[in-house]
Amino acid sequence: MRSAPGLTTARSTKTVTCPACGAPARFTSAQSLLSVCTYCRATLIRRDLAVEQVGTMAALLEDASPLQLGAEGSWRGIHFAVIGRLQVRWESGSWNEWYCAFDDGRAGWLGDAGGEYSVSFPTSVTEPLPAWESLEPGARITLGGIDYEVTDLRQAEVVGGEGELPMRVEAGWKTTSADLRTDTARFATLDYGDGDTPCLYAGELVPLEDLALRGLREPDRWR
Amino acid sequence: MALTPPPAPIVATLACEGCGAPLQLRAPGRSVVIACGACGAVLDAQSADHRVVARYEAKRTVTPRIPLGSRGTLKGEPWEVIGYLVRKTKVSGITYSWFEYLLHDATGGVRWLVEYGGHWTLTKATAAVASTRGEREAEYLGERYRHFQTATAEVAHVVGEFPWQVRAGDKAVVEDYVNPPLVLSRERTKDESTWSIGEYVDGDTIWKAFGLPGAPPERTGVGAAQPSPYRPHSWTMVRLLAAFVGLALLVHLSFLGLSQQGLVLEADWRYHPKAPATSSVESAPFTLTGRTSNVMVEISTTLVQSWAYFTLTLVNEDTGAVRTFGREVQYYFGRDGDGSWTEGAPWDRAWLPSVPAGRYVLVVEPEGPGPMTYRVRLTRDVPRPLWLWLAVGLLILPPLVFWWRQWRFEQRRWQDSDHSRSVFTSDDDE
Numbered sequence: 001m002r003s004a005p006g007l008t009t010a011r012s013t014k015t016v017t018c019p020a021c022g023a024p025a026r027f028t029s030a031q032s033l034l035s036v037c038t039y040c041r042a043t044l045i046r047r048d049l050a051v052e053q054v055g056t057m058a059a060l061l062e063d064a065s066p067l068q069l070g071a072e073g074s075w076r077g078i079h080f081a082v083i084g085r086l087q088v089r090w091e092s093g094s095w096n097e098w099y100c101a102f103d104d105g106r107a108g109w110l111g112d113a114g115g116e117y118s119v120s121f122p123t124s125v126t127e128p129l130p131a132w133e134s135l136e137p138g139a140r141i142t143l144g145g146i147d148y149e150v151t152d153l154r155q156a157e158v159v160g161g162e163g164e165l166p167m168r169v170e171a172g173w174k175t176t177s178a179d180l181r182t183d184t185a186r187f188a189t190l191d192y193g194d195g196d197t198p199c200l201y202a203g204e205l206v207p208l209e210d211l212a213l214r215g216l217r218e219p220d221r222w223r
Numbered sequence: 224m225a226l227t228p229p230p231a232p233i234v235a236t237l238a239c240e241g242c243g244a245p246l247q248l249r250a251p252g253r254s255v256v257i258a259c260g261a262c263g264a265v266l267d268a269q270s271a272d273h274r275v276v277a278r279y280e281a282k283r284t285v286t287p288r289i290p291l292g293s294r295g296t297l298k299g300e301p302w303e304v305i306g307y308l309v310r311k312t313k314v315s316g317i318t319y320s321w322f323e324y325l326l327h328d329a330t331g332g333v334r335w336l337v338e339y340g341g342h343w344t345l346t347k348a349t350a351a352v353a354s355t356r357g358e359r360e361a362e363y364l365g366e367r368y369r370h371f372q373t374a375t376a377e378v379a380h381v382v383g384e385f386p387w388q389v390r391a392g393d394k395a396v397v398e399d400y401v402n403p404p405l406v407l408s409r410e411r412t413k414d415e416s417t418w419s420i421g422e423y424v425d426g427d428t429i430w431k432a433f434g435l436p437g438a439p440p441e442r443t444g445v446g447a448a449q450p451s452p453y454r455p456h457s458w459t460m461v462r463l464l465a466a467f468v469g470l471a472l473l474v475h476l477s478f479l480g481l482s483q484q485g486l487v488l489e490a491d492w493r494y495h496p497k498a499p500a501t502s503s504v505e506s507a508p509f510t511l512t513g514r515t516s517n518v519m520v521e522i523s524t525t526l527v528q529s530w531a532y533f534t535l536t537l538v539n540e541d542t543g544a545v546r547t548f549g550r551e552v553q554y555y556f557g558r559d560g561d562g563s564w565t566e567g568a569p570w571d572r573a574w575l576p577s578v579p580a581g582r583y584v585l586v587v588e589p590e591g592p593g594p595m596t597y598r599v600r601l602t603r604d605v606p607r608p609l610w611l612w613l614a615v616g617l618l619i620l621p622p623l624v625f626w627w628r629q630w631r632f633e634q635r636r637w638q639d640s641d642h643s644r645s646v647f648t649s650d651d652d653e
Contacts, residue, residue, distance in 0.1 A: 061269060062251075062252050063252045063253065064250065064251070064252035064253040064331055065331070066330055066331065091388055092255060092387035092388035092389075093255040093386055093387045093388065094255075094269075114331075114333065114386055114387070115330075115331040115332050115333050115386075116348065116350065137411055137412070137413070137414060137415050137416035138409075138411055138416035149352040149416065150416065151352060151415065151416050151417060151418075152414065152415050152416070152417075153414040153415070154414060181350075181351065181352045182351065182352065183351050183352050183353060183354050183362075183363070184351055185350040185351040205350035205351075207350075208330070
């Protein structure tokens with residue numbers, strides 16, 4: 001689902017006009033394939049020099065994530081901007097994958113699930129990726145020479161997206177993924193999409209305060 | 224305490240779709256379900272109609288000891304209680320229950336306060352997974368934890384809101400590993416394996432933090448993660464013991480160094496029961512010098528399978544003062560069904576305390592059934608090692624009591640675990 005091949009591409013902000021409402025829409029990252037119009041929620045896809053509306057994005061669930069589009073932060077000294085969001089819902093709740101453009105040209109995901117945050121990038125490894133059926137919580141697998149524990153298997157459904165995303169997204173799309181962790185808080189997701197060949201995203205779990213985020217939503221609660 | 228009261232929590236109030244009871248949603252946006260403590264209905268907290276998504280049988284209204292909505296600062300961070308779970312497990316036919324309070328903060332952070340038998344832990348999910356070593360040990364961030372218990376936990380009651388779909392009857396296999404005051408837990412369901420780490424908290428601390436009336440529930444036994452009141456002093460005890468024994472040894476050695484240990488008399492005599500002249504002999508005069516101190520009396524004989532009794536009299540020639548004492552020497556040996564045996568020895572040693580300086584003679588009056596030759600040696604001022612042994616024996620008593628109590632405390636901790644017997648051998652290993 002979150003397939004985003006190609007690791008590094010230069011940043012080249014491109015402003016287009018939404019064919020549906022005429023508002024400006026942006027493609028900040030060269031890896032962005034899709035942009036959701038902020039005003040009319042039209043789903044725009046980049047085609048050569050033009051953009052095409054392929055649909056309208058469903059409204060997202062109101063959640064209490066402190067992140068929002070336009071927030072900026074720094075991970076391992078590399079500045080990044082939050083340019084897109086994918087909201088996913090599963091049996092027991094919802095979580096967000098924030099699509100981030102990093103200043104070194106990479107685009108990655110800032111996962112935001114139940115108060116835990118992760119940064120991960122599409123990664124390829126020499127080992128064959130395991131089949132979904134072979135996974136079991138608590139099992140150990142080695143990917144890219146790193147020994148992971150399978151911590152979470154879930155089947156989920158796309159609620160919707162906003163901003164820029166590296167792939168086509170539609171509400172209701174089904175997805176299947178496995179989360180992996182190591183004893184040093186490294187983190188990986190095997191995303192099986194709705195097919196058999198998974199994509200691997202590898203990174204780490206990070207405390208929110210380590211990301212030096214700016215432009216967060218005002219907490220609407222006590223404290 | 225803050226001078227200004229914190230802003231009032233933003234809560235959404237709704238009526239339970241099941242029974243109409245008023246419910247308060249304290250973490251709108253984050254909570255996925257909200258459960259009614261009065262009727263057992265679990266409502267969808269995210270949809271506008273708050274439809275009932277699950278229902279369990281609530282025989283009575285479940286009332287958490289810490290009311291939902293309570294707010295307090297624990298370990299320097301402010302928390303609000305929003306959810307409450309009663310979980311249970313069955314071990315050899317007996318059902319054990321414990322209570323879990325879900326806490327959240329303004330930034331979406333989540334903690335659990337877990338109570339079992341009056342023992343509390345403040346728990347959070349770990350970012351890293353722990354690694355298990357066999358079935359008996361887990362390692363997390365370089366610390367080792369000993370396996371305490373593995374049990375299947377079932378949700379018995381749900382009240383309040385949760386950021387995931389929780390239902391009464393949900394089951395998970397819970398493994399606990401302890402390294403007081405920490406407890407490392409793993410919960411496994413069919414799709415998840417999550418690790419969490421908890422730290423022991425005093426009930427009183429929680430009651431104070433949340434400003435609760437009354438007293439926390441009475442503690443029963445020793446909690447799995449309860450820090451031992453003895454453990455921090457264990458090393459102090461060893462050090463103190465070593466210091467005092469060292470001191471006693473030093474005192475003994477300095478007495479050894481300061482003492483004269485001078486041989487003042489060495490005489491050989493012969494005894495024959497039929498020769499009356501040998502039944503009382505007198506030594507040549509000798510002089511004891513220095514401070515008033517002891518005299519070591521050694522008698523060695525040629526006795527074999529026999530005995531002798533010596534009456535010894537130390538006469539001060541200057542003052543006429545007399546000290547009389549008796550010593551028995553017997554030496555037997557043989558061989559029987561159990562092998563060879565010996566009883567006694569052909570020699571004897573005794574200390575005569577507090578003998579002033581002066582000129583003395585020793586009168587020896589032996590008695591016995593047979594003839595013998597014997598030698599008497601008097602040595603002035605010999606420190607007795609007995610005092611050292613007595614001192615060590617007394618000094619070791621308090622640590623022994625201490626270690627026994629510490630051992631008992633660990634026994635009580637582990638008696639509720641899966642390993643209530645194995646503790647005997649590896650109670651205090653690091």
